[in-house]
Amino acid sequence: MGISLNHGKIYGYAEAVDMRKGFSGLVTITQENLKLDPLSGDLFVFSNRSGKILKCIYWDRTGFCLYSKKLERGRFK
Numbered sequence: 001m002g003i004s005l006n007h008g009k010i011y012g013y014a015e016a017v018d019m020r021k022g023f024s025g026l027v028t029i030t031q032e033n034l035k036l037d038p039l040s041g042d043l044f045v046f047s048n049r050s051g052k053i054l055k056c057i058y059w060d061r062t063g064f065c066l067y068s069k070k071l072e073r074g075r076f077k
Helices: 023-030
Strands: 010-016 043-047 053-059 064-070
Touching: 023 043, 023 053, 023 064
Parallel strands: 010 043
Antiparallel strands: 043 053, 053 064
């Protein structure tokens, strides 16, 4: 199953995030810090301090999807 944004946007959060956060923590950051609607169908991307882990949340009209990727070597730019 892939992500279909249907003309949605991708937003990256510029500050490091504690990767222990799940759906509700990332939704709260989206609403309070980014001042955006997490139910918009846009993709919201978060990274940890070292840049080795990314988490993305996306509302697919039935619930939130949480995507996560951890690099064994290197870091995300």
